[in-house]
Amino acid sequence: MRGNFERAPARVYWELTRACDLACRHCRAEALHEREPGELTTEECQGVLRQLAAAEQPLPHVIFTGGDPLKRPDLLALVRYAVALGLGASVAPSATHALTQEAVDALKAAGVGAMSLSLDGSTAARHDGIRGVPGCFDETVAAAPRITGAGIPLQINTLVTAETEPDLEAIAGVVAGLGAARWSLFFLISVGRGRTLTPLGAHECEATLRWLAVRARGWPFVLTTTEAPHYRRVLVESMRRAGASAHQISESPMARSFGFRDGNGIMFIASNGDVTPSGFLPLAAGNAREGDVLEIYREAPLFRQLREPDGFHGRCGICRFRTMCGGSRARAYAATGDVLGEDPLCAYEPAAVV
Numbered sequence: 001m002r003g004n005f006e007r008a009p010a011r012v013y014w015e016l017t018r019a020c021d022l023a024c025r026h027c028r029a030e031a032l033h034e035r036e037p038g039e040l041t042t043e044e045c046q047g048v049l050r051q052l053a054a055a056e057q058p059l060p061h062v063i064f065t066g067g068d069p070l071k072r073p074d075l076l077a078l079v080r081y082a083v084a085l086g087l088g089a090s091v092a093p094s095a096t097h098a099l100t101q102e103a104v105d106a107l108k109a110a111g112v113g114a115m116s117l118s119l120d121g122s123t124a125a126r127h128d129g130i131r132g133v134p135g136c137f138d139e140t141v142a143a144a145p146r147i148t149g150a151g152i153p154l155q156i157n158t159l160v161t162a163e164t165e166p167d168l169e170a171i172a173g174v175v176a177g178l179g180a181a182r183w184s185l186f187f188l189i190s191v192g193r194g195r196t197l198t199p200l201g202a203h204e205c206e207a208t209l210r211w212l213a214v215r216a217r218g219w220p221f222v223l224t225t226t227e228a229p230h231y232r233r234v235l236v237e238s239m240r241r242a243g244a245s246a247h248q249i250s251e252s253p254m255a256r257s258f259g260f261r262d263g264n265g266i267m268f269i270a271s272n273g274d275v276t277p278s279g280f281l282p283l284a285a286g287n288a289r290e291g292d293v294l295e296i297y298r299e300a301p302l303f304r305q306l307r308e309p310d311g312f313h314g315r316c317g318i319c320r321f322r323t324m325c326g327g328s329r330a331r332a333y334a335a336t337g338d339v340l341g342e343d344p345l346c347a348y349e350p351a352a353v354v
């Protein structure tokens with residue numbers, strides 16, 4: 001049931017710039033208002049895209065993020081270039097005045113495959129309060145129909161913290177109303193400005209994941225989690241309780257995500273070219289200016305270690321779900337300084353090595 005992510009990442013999250021007009025108080029990128037001189041140039045970005053396009057099929061999907069990728073005047077050109085090479089390309093813009101219908105239509109014409117917006121509260125007071133940016137909720141709600149109206153699949157990203165968890169049911173209602181195709185829940189990792197918010201405890205997280213496993217069946221969008229791969233364990237346990245066989249589980253749609261985690265299926269490229277296993281795991285295995293990014297993904301000792309769950313430490317190393325799950329490597333590192341350590345957000349207590 002192991003995901004085959006040895007040769008290439010399935011998804012490349014690419015922080016084109018740290019510049020953003022919002023500078024939300026929990027921003028992973030610790031966004032700045034102005035672009036920095038060290039960003040990869042257009043030509044360097046095109047070179048990286050050619051490297052990614054040299055992978056075997058299926059080719060990686062690139063998610064241009066930031067900061068606000070709309071701050072890069074070459075964004076459309078890069079989307080066009082990626083699509084022409086056969087790569088899927090999505091864009092994760094910030095909800096600002098720059099996200100006009102014109103901008104969305106231009107991205108559609110360039111071939112963008114999906115777009116995402118962040119929504120951390122069901123009301124303006126909640127969302128803007130979490131982000132520390134007045135008016136952000138209204139911009140988000142206004143931008144969503146521009147995206148869906150252009151025929152671009154919309155993903156809504158929501159941060160799960162002690163502050164937002166009680167609001168999830170109401171946020172789900174807003175997500176449905178916006179016509180989103182996918183709702184991605186990011187379980188907070190306390191890095192960068194994210195330290196200003198409170199992560200869930202392991203038992204609270206378990207309760208939330210179990211609630212999601214039941215509740216998601218009735219939602220008109222696909223639910224995914226980021227940095228909470230143990231949602232797969234919760235889903236598998238739920239299927240087993242319902243009588244599903246191992247074959248049925250391995251043939252279910254969620255099995256496609258088995259093994260997918262930081263460094264195994266996921267690669268992040270920072271605005272200065274640093275290549276890391278995820279945007280929340282600040283360990284550079286190389287730099288796009290100095291080497292082929294696919295080569296870094298395949299050969300760097302850090303990435304290779306992250307693809308070997310038998311070498312993980314603590315509970316994740318002996319857990320029978322370690323191959324399909326393996327825990328959040330970024331959270332293990334943030335919490336313990338050990339990138340192979342156990343994920344403290346998981347409440348599961350493995351009995352012994354299986």
Ligand code: SF4
Nearest residue numbers: 316319325326327346
């Ligand atoms: S102990 Fe680790 S590998 Fe096992 S389910 Fe929890 S996070 Fe996943």
